[in-house]
Amino acid sequence: MSCCAAGSEGALDIERAGHALPSAEELRLSSRAVGPGLWQVDLSVPAVHCGTCITTVEHALKALPQVERARVNLSTKRVSVVWKESVDGVETDPVALPRAIAATGYESHLFTAVEEASDSLRNQLIRAVAVSGFAATNIMLLSVSVWSGADAATRDLFHWISAMIAAPALIYAGRFFYQSAWGALTHGRTNMDVPIAIGITLSYAASLWETIHHGEHAYFDATASLLFFLLIGRTLDHVMRDRARSAISGLARLSPRGAMVIGEFGTQDYRAVEDIKVGDRIAIAAGDRIPVDGVVIAGESDLDVSIVNGESAPQSVAPGSAVQAGTLSLTGSLTISATATVTNSFLAEIIHLMEAAEGGRAHYRRIADRAAQFYSPAVHLLAITSFVTWGLYDGDWKHAMMVAIAVLIITCPCALGLAVPVVQVVAAGRLFKAGIMVKDGSAMERLAQVDTIAFDKTGTLTLGRPRLVDGPAVTAEAFAIAAGLAAHSRHPLSRALWSAYSLQPRSFDGVREVPGAGVEAATSEGTWRLGHRAFACGEAQAELIPNPYSEVVLSRDGAEIATFHFEDILRPRAETAVRQLKASGFRLGILSGDRAVVVAKIARELGIDSWRSGLSPRQKAEGCAEAAAEGSKLLMVGDGINDAPALAAAHVSMAPATAADVGRQAADFVFMRDGLEAVPFAIEASRRAGRLIRENFALAIGYNVIAVPIALLGYATPLIAAVAMSTSSIIVVANALRLNRLALDEASSGEAETGTRVTGPAAQPRLAA
CATH class of the missing domain: 3.40.1110.10 (Calcium-transporting ATPase, cytoplasmic domain N)
Structure with missing residues (x-):
């Protein structure tokens, strides 16, 4: 629901309570070198739940002198920390990293790819909903007699029975809010679970006071129902967010836990995938997934490579063929030689790209984060003000307390906290299903702004298979x-x-x-x-x-x-993609290092009027800089080493998966399919994501504009406030899920499936590797 949950997810994970900090040796063994004297370690912080949680953890880590950078990923609850092994000649202690996180009230441990934690939390939430629902139902049944005019003794008896039913429900089901709020308060900060915890506690306390003093009205039914609806909202929110990030979870499950490694004398031993080393020979049976990247050294099979290129047609492999982690052997047994470890394999790379998609400090994310930081103090101030104002106005302090409770609950900015990250998660998942990897949310924002597109030729407009x-x-x-x-x-x-x-x-x-x-x-x-x-x-x-x-x-x-002399072929559906982009009003051009005669021919065939040939890597980058100086928002689509400067210089960039490593690293998007339809699709998906984020902001702000005055004027009971708050969060998540309906343009699926043969350039070898 919001950052509210500075504990709502992980701090609620009872099994992790009191988890010991990892030792310095464990942290060093789990770190990997990322530069001279720099190491990266991944920690799991299950309690992070929204922008404010992310900001709190990142600021705590960045305050340490040995931390070069820190980045929290909301979907996987992972914080990646790059740290220096020494500062001013003094060796640093890596235990300071989890210790800094613990000082903010969040538990942390070494990150693993285990996925059961999310299901465990979902089950805990469902059980809590059941308990609170059972309590609310039974208390309401008892309340019927009270409302029907029971005598004072019967009324008091039923009130006490209701109090005894509500108390354990409040303790068991309300722990999701209490633990989060307590963790925040004991570390000198607040979060949005604090007003919720205060609200349900005050509601119960007011009812207990009425019962002790033989009052006619108690609110145990409202308290239990309030908790019930709050938990329904949080459970639905959790389930929908799991659905939104299902692409990442699905990828993680594609990695097998281990494989049969062939020993020196032909023996086969099962080995965990983390223990497989480069050069190990691995036996793959029909129906097994490839655990790490490798090369086939024996056997033939058809592979399901849909994870690689998004295509359903299987690919035949034989000795000498390269295979990627996560692909599935369909028909035969293989023996492969590992060429990468699990952390450096193809599957790990695309999981990393997917995780990075929502981790960027995008413009909209920064707005939401700043708003959430100031929201909590404002909520408490409004609640106190409403309590004092109503108490002085009509002298009914019990009614004043109910108004304050409603204000505390209804103003929780859950929808605001979800407005940006949930859209970015859904958009990244939808792009992945279309065979497109995106590095961070800010890249999608920049892609939605483009008005000009420049293509490299060989390997981009063409397949680069001369x-x-x-x-x-x-x-x-x-x-x-x-x-x-x-x-x-x-x-x-x-x-x-x-x-x-x-x-x-x-x-x-x-x-x-x-x-x-x-x-x-x-x-x-x-x-x-x-x-x-x-x-x-x-x-x-x-x-x-x-x-x-x-x-x-x-x-x-x-x-x-x-x-x-060589000839090349256009990428499948290149002509259709160019036609779609021109129809959408984009200015198109070609920046190529190839000879003019060849670039001109390609430009004529595709209907691109603007092109430049014979460009060096520096000249391509200068061309991108010139476009920026003229006020254009340029998308550069290219591959190869000599395109990397241009990819980095452009407003946003895209590269095919066949591009050089340097090109893929420099690009903001990587598309896995052979077809060029990925370019217009990625632009449309990014534009729709931007619209959905703005819609979510409007929904979240509109909800507060309407709900806050209603609560302040005393027209919303705590129960109505709980329903309204939960509904606003669910609406925001459901609105983001509309992006899943965006489909690739199938109208071009029959065109140029094998490419159109053209005579084309690249007389200037851009070493594409």
């Missing part, structure tokens, strides 16, 4: 030399050239890669170069032989030896 075509005669010796040089590069043209050569290529030592240009090797014969014409033969030769093919030139000491 094929060597017939061209001028190439000698066998030149082919062998070129293939030997190409073996040292992972640029698509180099890989295509190397794959096309079926004999033993010439070997080279000391091959050097020049990003955006090619490869070169100094030998006793001279300096061999393989790359674009300007790199291989000099600027003067760059456009001597214009042609619509991508080309790679082999030269020795600047003299051309051979030229290799």
